[in-house]
Amino acid sequence: MLIVICSLLTIMSEIPFENIRSFFDEKKRMPTYREIRDDILHTASMKQTKRFVDRLVEDGLIGRDRTGKLLPTEGFFGVRRLGYVEAGFPSPAEEELLDTMTLDEWLIGNREATFMLEVKGESMRDAGIRPGDTVLVERGREPKDGDIVIAEVDHKWTMKYYKKDRQGVSLIPANPAFKIIRPKEELRIEAIVTAVIRKY
Amino acid sequence: MSTLLAHGTYPRAILHIDGDAFFASCEQSRDPALRGKPVITGAERDIASSMSYEAKALGITRAMRLHEIRKICPDVIVLPSDYETYSLLSKRFFDIVRRFTPDVEEYGIDECFADITGWQRPLRTNYHMMAERIQEDLRRELGFTFSIGLASTKVLAKAGSKWKKPYGLTAIPNREIPTYLAELPVGNVWGIGPRTTDTLVRLGIRTALDLARSDDARLDPFLSKPFKEIRSELRGIPALPFLAGNRSAHASVQKMKTFTPASNDPRFVFAQLAKNIESACMRARQYGLEAGKMLILLRTQTFEHQAVEIHLTCPTNFAHELLTVAKSSFDTLFSPGTFYRATMVTLLDLRTPDRQPDLFGASLKIEGFRRIYESIDAVRAKYGKHTIHFGPSFDAHHSPRHIGSRGDVPERMRHLIKGESIRRHLNIPMFVGEVD
Numbered sequence: 084m085l086i087v088i089c090s091l092l093t094i095m096s097e098i099p100f101e102n103i104r105s106f107f108d109e110k111k112r113m114p115t116y117r118e119i120r121d122d123i124l125h126t127a128s129m130k131q132t133k134r135f136v137d138r139l140v141e142d143g144l145i146g147r148d149r150t151g152k153l154l155p156t157e158g159f160f161g162v163r164r165l166g167y168v169e170a171g172f173p174s175p176a177e178e179e180l181l182d183t184m185t186l187d188e189w190l191i192g193n194r195e196a197t198f199m200l201e202v203k204g205e206s207m208r209d210a211g212i213r214p215g216d217t218v219l220v221e222r223g224r225e226p227k228d229g230d231i232v233i234a235e236v237d238h239k240w241t242m243k244y245y246k247k248d249r250q251g252v253s254l255i256p257a258n259p260a261f262k263i264i265r266p267k268e269e270l271r272i273e274a275i276v277t278a279v280i281r282k283y
Numbered sequence: 284m285s286t287l288l289a290h291g292t293y294p295r296a297i298l299h300i301d302g303d304a305f306f307a308s309c310e311q312s313r314d315p316a317l318r319g320k321p322v323i324t325g326a327e328r329d330i331a332s333s334m335s336y337e338a339k340a341l342g343i344t345r346a347m348r349l350h351e352i353r354k355i356c357p358d359v360i361v362l363p364s365d366y367e368t369y370s371l372l373s374k375r376f377f378d379i380v381r382r383f384t385p386d387v388e389e390y391g392i393d394e395c396f397a398d399i400t401g402w403q404r405p406l407r408t409n410y411h412m413m414a415e416r417i418q419e420d421l422r423r424e425l426g427f428t429f430s431i432g433l434a435s436t437k438v439l440a441k442a443g444s445k446w447k448k449p450y451g452l453t454a455i456p457n458r459e460i461p462t463y464l465a466e467l468p469v470g471n472v473w474g475i476g477p478r479t480t481d482t483l484v485r486l487g488i489r490t491a492l493d494l495a496r497s498d499d500a501r502l503d504p505f506l507s508k509p510f511k512e513i514r515s516e517l518r519g520i521p522a523l524p525f526l527a528g529n530r531s532a533h534a535s536v537q538k539m540k541t542f543t544p545a546s547n548d549p550r551f552v553f554a555q556l557a558k559n560i561e562s563a564c565m566r567a568r569q570y571g572l573e574a575g576k577m578l579i580l581l582r583t584q585t586f587e588h589q590a591v592e593i594h595l596t597c598p599t600n601f602a603h604e605l606l607t608v609a610k611s612s613f614d615t616l617f618s619p620g621t622f623y624r625a626t627m628v629t630l631l632d633l634r635t636p637d638r639q640p641d642l643f644g645a646s647l648k649i650e651g652f653r654r655i656y657e658s659i660d661a662v663r664a665k666y667g668k669h670t671i672h673f674g675p676s677f678d679a680h681h682s683p684r685h686i687g688s689r690g691d692v693p694e695r696m697r698h699l700i701k702g703e704s705i706r707r708h709l710n711i712p713m714f715v716g717e718v719d
Binding site for chain 1: 313318375378717
């Protein structure tokens with residue numbers, strides 16, 4: 084598993100540091116020591132506050148001016164936050180999620196050409212397509228040998244394997260109880276099955 | 284500019300793309316049992332709202348009553364409208380056209396303009412072939428056909444798409460404008476209504492060509508600005524703005540619902556109107572627009588119309604404000620003893636809110652209402668429109684719209700897939716009919 088941890092940050096200081104950044108984003112200035120103590124670390128100890136700030140300065144995330152007031156540094160803005168680390172378990176990092184797709188994107192290729200159809204017959208039983216299943220079909224694609232297609236035969240839909248050889252096109256069921264269809268005239272292939280969905 | 288029209292081919296290239304019998308085609312493309320047969324949609328309204336080409340061939344025309352239709356053709360297949368499916372397919376239609384150009388003006392559910400000027404080079408083709416490709420992609424992927432007009436102005440492109448239907452592609456390059464316009468009666472030009480046609484014919488202008496070639500000085504006193512724009516467009520010189528995006532959906536918001544049996548109960552009829560007003564306001568809020576005008580219309584059982592236009596002193600999209608003004612107008616419109624079958628509301632003159640702080644705290648009050656409506660809309664979006672509504676529309680929300688056989692529900696709604704509810708369906712159109 085890939086654990087994404089910002090190079091400079093330690094687990095301890097990350098969230099309070101984020102709070103300093105939000106403070107800056109909101110108020111357009113850096114907090115004072117007292118504000119860090121009271122509003123960010125929620126502690127009573129000025130010593131602890133100073134230690135925390137010192138570490139951030141050491142890490143180059145914030146700086147100090149001559150009078151000791153806090154300043155943002157390049158590191159203050161430049162840290163790319165790839166994810167939080169809490170209690171040792173990485174939480175999903177945005178960066179990683181960019182490479183994921185939704186179920187919709189996975190199932191649907193050409194969205195404009197995709198339709199649904201509810202299966203009613205048993206003719207594709209051995210292909211694992213059963214009555215009550217929903218199939219996604221795509222219109223307008225040239226069928227290839229072995230595709231499962233939706234064709235129009237005698238004013239009805241039929242779903243079969245598509246096969247083209249020297250004798251022409253045949254539509255082959257995945258169930259021995261059904262006959263192979265060899266259309267004599269031009270056959271209208273309406274769509275190609277791209278997915279089968281069965282919801283329990 | 285009395286005889287000369289514009290020269291050349293396409294200084295601009297505008298397509299008008301128009302669905303062939305759109306609703307009926309949506310139905311035929313998903314159900315093979317309907318192919319080659321006369322099919323009409325609109326069963327729930329008791330009139331034909333779309334006819335397949337087979338039905339048109341039998342002489343069935345738009346808005347013809349169902350019982351008349353059955354007299355002409357007893358075998359006609361009458362389907363209830365499935366607007367959800369038509370809208371899904373309409374969106375796909377626009378999305379496919381947008382593969383070719385971002386400049387698409389959605390003009391209606393079944394038609395759009397597309398500006399393809401300049402795209403012939405990057406796409407290594409010419410305008411005519413681009414039009415062919417769009418037409419072919421639409422047919423292959425949606426399963427039904429569209430007619431296209433190609434010209435350098437919207438008015439000419441619109442004439443082109445009507446020229447040959449269905450599945451026609453008519454290109455009118457500027458130098459051929461006169462040939463086409465000579466055959467086009469002036470009344471068939473997009474935007475010229477019967478009244479203007481009468482005026483023009485009296486002035487000796489019969490064809491679109493007569494209008495394009497007319498002497499400006501002679502005609503101008505009789506023409507208002509929109510007609511001068513049309514004349515310019517007929518000459519091949521663009522005058523109408525091209526409005527990319529779905530302008531038509533926003534120029535006005537209209538809600539109309541028919542109910543059966545017809546009713547003479549003022550409370551019930553107003554409830555129907557109130558429901559339409561609430562829905563229209565919700566839609567306007569979705570767009571972030573406010574109405575400056577509202578048109579309310581009542582349709583009687585005998586298909587007569589009584590309408591009134593209301594100018595709003597302060598633009599709004601709050602239902603409670605519109606209901607108040609609508610009530611008093613309704614009371615003057617409604618005549619006791621007349622049976623009504625439909626109500627309609629149109630919100631017009633839509634604009635984005637322009638709020639100025641004021642002395643009397645009205646803007647605070649408006650902000651309060653805005654938040655209330657935000658919550659109402661969220662609840663209605665999640666749990667359905669029937670969950671929250673105003674009192675006056677109670678009867679419309681809680682009684683079936685159609686009693687008897689006309690309460691026809693589209694096939695898609697009658698048969699839900701596991702996991703769908705009455706209110707929410709998968710957003711992918713379904714094939715219907717038997718499968719073996």
